[in-house]
Amino acid sequence: MKRLILTLTIGLALQATTAYAQFDPHPEGIDYSEDFRGQFHFSPKTEWMNDVNALMYHDGKYHMIYQWGKKIRHGGYATSEDLLHWKDEGVALIPQDSFLHKEAVRNVSGSQVYSGSGVVVSGDVAEKITGSPKEAMVAIYTGTKCGTCLAWSNDGGKSWHDYKANPVANPTGGTSPRDPCVFLYEPTNTWILAIFEGGTTFYGSKDLVNWERLSNVGFGYECPDVFELPLDGDEKNTKWVLQDANGAYLVGQFDGEQFVKEQDPLVMDMGRDFYAAQTFFRPNLPGDALIQIAWNDCWNGGVGEKNWERNATFPVVVGLVTHDGRMRITRTPIKAIEQLYEGEPTILSGATLREGENLLEGITSKTFDMTAEFDLEGTTAKSIDFQIAQVKFKYDITEQRMCVGLPGGKVHRVPGVSKDLTLKPSEDGMLEIRMLVDWAQLEVFSAGGMFSASYHLGFTPDDSTIDLSATGGEVKLVSLVFNEVDSIWPERNGE
Numbered sequence: 081m082k083r084l085i086l087t088l089t090i091g092l093a094l095q096a097t098t099a100y101a102q103f104d105p106h107p108e109g110i111d112y113s114e115d116f117r118g119q120f121h122f123s124p125k126t127e128w129m130n131d132v133n134a135l136m137y138h139d140g141k142y143h144m145i146y147q148w149g150k151k152i153r154h155g156g157y158a159t160s161e162d163l164l165h166w167k168d169e170g171v172a173l174i175p176q177d178s179f180l181h182k183e184a185v186r187n188v189s190g191s192q193v194y195s196g197s198g199v200v201v202s203g204d205v206a207e208k209i210t211g212s213p214k215e216a217m218v219a220i221y222t223g224t225k226c227g228t229c230l231a232w233s234n235d236g237g238k239s240w241h242d243y244k245a246n247p248v249a250n251p252t253g254g255t256s257p258r259d260p261c262v263f264l265y266e267p268t269n270t271w272i273l274a275i276f277e278g279g280t281t282f283y284g285s286k287d288l289v290n291w292e293r294l295s296n297v298g299f300g301y302e303c304p305d306v307f308e309l310p311l312d313g314d315e316k317n318t319k320w321v322l323q324d325a326n327g328a329y330l331v332g333q334f335d336g337e338q339f340v341k342e343q344d345p346l347v348m349d350m351g352r353d354f355y356a357a358q359t360f361f362r363p364n365l366p367g368d369a370l371i372q373i374a375w376n377d378c379w380n381g382g383v384g385e386k387n388w389e390r391n392a393t394f395p396v397v398v399g400l401v402t403h404d405g406r407m408r409i410t411r412t413p414i415k416a417i418e419q420l421y422e423g424e425p426t427i428l429s430g431a432t433l434r435e436g437e438n439l440l441e442g443i444t445s446k447t448f449d450m451t452a453e454f455d456l457e458g459t460t461a462k463s464i465d466f467q468i469a470q471v472k473f474k475y476d477i478t479e480q481r482m483c484v485g486l487p488g489g490k491v492h493r494v495p496g497v498s499k500d501l502t503l504k505p506s507e508d509g510m511l512e513i514r515m516l517v518d519w520a521q522l523e524v525f526s527a528g529g530m531f532s533a534s535y536h537l538g539f540t541p542d543d544s545t546i547d548l549s550a551t552g553g554e555v556k557l558v559s560l561v562f563n564e565v566d567s568i569w570p571e572r573n574g575e
Contacts, residue, residue, distance in 0.1 A: 081230070102157055102240065103184040104170035112569035115541040116385050116520035118308060119447045119567040120420055121376065124148060124156055131259075131275035131303055131325070131356035132373050132392060134198025134219045137365045139236040144373070145172060145219055147197060152179050153192040155219065159237065163371065163395050164416055165568045172240045173219065173231050188231045189246035190223020195259040195303050197221075199271075199361050201288070209243055210234050218288060220273070222258040225252040226277070230288065249283060249291040250275060257281070259303045259325075262288070264363055265336045274304045279323060282339065295338040297524045299345065301497070302325035306334070307370055309400040311407060319400060319407060323348065325356045326497045327374075331400070331407040346407040350482070350499045351533035353378050359398065361439045369530065371414065376521055376536050383520050383538030391402040393534050394516055394523060403530060410529030413516060418566070426438050426562040433464060433550035433557055440562075444544040447565040448517050452548070453558040457509030460553030467547035468517055469539040474551070475513065480504050482524065482533060495516070502529050510558070518565075 106125040123129060130147030133155065137143070141159045148156025148171055155173025160166045174184050176189045202215040209232050210216050216234035223229040227247025233240045249400040250257045253478070257277035265272045265284075273283040273291060279298040283291040303325035311317045322339055323329035327349045349357075357374035365371070374393045382389055394417070399410040426443060433439055433454075446469075454464060456477060463483075464475040473484040482501040503526055505511040516523040522535040567573060 102170045102172045102237070103174060103180065105180055105184070106168065106170065110387065111571040111573060112567070114385070114387055115129050115385050116538060117388070118391045118518040118521050119569065119572065120164070120417075120516075120565050121391045121394055121518050121521050122158060122373075122568075124158075124388050125168045126388050129156065129375070129388070129390040129392070131195045132358045133195050133221060135358050135360040135371070135373060136198040136217050136470070137360060137533060138200050138215070138217050141236070142360070143198070143217060143237055144392075146375075146392070147193065147195060149179065150227055152177050153194060154178060154180075155188070155193045155231070155240075156222065157237065162419070163414055164414060165570070168445050169237065172233075172237065173221070175223065187240060188221075188223065188227040188242045189229045190221075192224040194222035194224055194255060195356060196228075197261045197263075197305075197358060197361075199264070199288070201363050206234065208289060210241070220260050220262045220288070222252075222255065223247060223262065224251075224255045225253060228257075228260045228273070228291075243289075245289070248289050249273065250277070261304045261306055261358075263306055263336075263361070266363075268336050270336060272306070274306050274322070275460055276300060276302050276324075280304050280324075280339075282337070284337070287543065296331075297322065297339050297341075298340070299330055301326060303358070303450060305358050306339075307359050307362070307398070308334075309370065309398070311400050312402055321400065321409065323357070327354050327357060328497050329409060340446050343406055346406065346408065347497065347499055348411060349374070349532045349534050350501050351484075351535045352381055352499075353536040354393065354532075354534040358391075369414075372398045372411065374534065376534055378552055380536060383536060385520075390536070391521065393521075394527075396532075399529065401528065401530065403527075408530045411532040412525065413449075413514075413523075413531040417516075418563075420565045421449070421563040422566040423564055426560075428557065428560040431557040431560075433461070433548065435461075435549060435551050435553070437549055439548045439557065439560075440546045443546055443562065445546065445564050446517070446519055446539070446544045447567070448546075448562060449514070449565055450517070450560065450562045451511045451512065451514040452560040453510060455509055455556040455558050456511055459555050461550040461555045462552035463550065464513075464555055465547070465549050465551055467545075468513075468522070469543035469545060470536055471522075471539060475503065475511070477555075484522075484532075484533070484535060501533065503527065508566040516565075
């Protein structure tokens with residue numbers, strides 16, 4: 081039986097409607113040159129970065145709200161004109177228990193800002209929330225000790241405001257239910273909210289304020305995301321995907337009320353440090369691509385960063401293909417990365433990998449994009465070996481598996497999630513491996529994007545050596561393209 085969730089107001093809801101410019105808590109002099117600071121991966125100037133929460137395109141810019149602040153979670157805020165070069169805009173959403181100076185106006189509801197999502201609205205929906213039909217960005221988040229809350233901006237993110245009657249749903253005295261993901265179900269022009277609540281619970285609304293419970297799926301741990309994709313590029317055959325914070329996902333059908341799975345769960349990224357991925361709100365997003373960004377961490381204890389902690393993954397395009405009788409997510413770095421390439425590429429072909437011989441001898445870099453294709457048909461080697469600075473990892477040819485030797489540190493594990501690093505070559509024995517390498521980030525892609533693995537690593541800061549060889553025999557290298565990647569930070573480029 082459906083039940084109606086009426087708009088609720090409790091004591092912690094803040095009734096602020098005055099203009100407020102985002103607060104910049106960062107000191108002067110941050111130039112993004114610290115050890116382990118990613119040069120083409122977003123990170124905040126200072127303090128702690130956590131889950132990516134709201135990804136929106138508005139007024140010619142891409143907007144990202146993310147959890148910020150180690151002791152108390154806030155809504156950190158960044159913008160970009162190209163999905164590459166990000167500007168840290170400070171903190172947009174400041175909760176009631178903020179540790180920031182009193183000059184930072186507590187401008188949103190709840191004790192802390194826990195994860196959520198973002199949408200762009202106009203007309204009647206915007207007017208109900210903001211008082212004006214003007215197009216606005218709306219962040220939907222969990223205000224702890226409050227519930228599902230709205231914060232809005234209709235001046236391009238210059239100021240953010242608390243909705244006057246928070247919470248709009250899921251009232252809580254603690255932190256659960258949490259992590260609302262809101263999207264527009266276009267066939268009925270209905271807003272859908274998916275939230276971590278005994279699995280994933282779906283709610284529906286016409287105005288983002290009054291919510292009706294629709295259904296529940298016994299799947300998912302934290303930070304759900306829901307999206308529709310054409311299968312194998314066929315726009316007439318689309319499927320819905322429900323994913324959780326660990327990158328586990330279901331593929332099936334969604335009719336505006338219920339999600340029905342069509343196969344058992346799979347996992348979209350096999351690395352240790354992929355968590356809470358979100359996709360951009362789509363109706364007004366330029367182009368047809370579905371863009372995803374995740375938190376590049378999984379509570380691994382860090383790598384020794386100073387001034388700030390943690391970062392985001394590089395943006396990828398998400399797709400859906402059929403492989404071995406199953407529908408599989410693909411993740412592919414956005415093509416715009418080519419705009420960051422500097423200098424001439426290194427191109428090799430027809431070479432042979434051998435034990436004790438570094439095929440990349442003389443090539444040094446700490447930031448690069450490299451794609452190599454190997455012919456494993458008839459190979460005598462046991463593994464293809466990579467070494468970046470002091471970190472060694474390999475592709476085990478016998479076991480058909482990526483093996484990454486990682487430094488120590490705690491790993492956040494959730495029961496029921498298995499990350500399988502099995503990677504099979506194609507039927508004709510070909511294997512392509514692409515890797516994005518940054519000062520403390522490694523992202524590996526293969527099998528047309530069906531395989532990806534994201535890691536947050538402590539590469540030795542003053543070591544830019546690279547090694548590619550083989551163990552136990554020879555491997556044919558069909559081709560290799562190596563591009564150095566420039567820094568996205570204007571402070572590093574003297575701008």
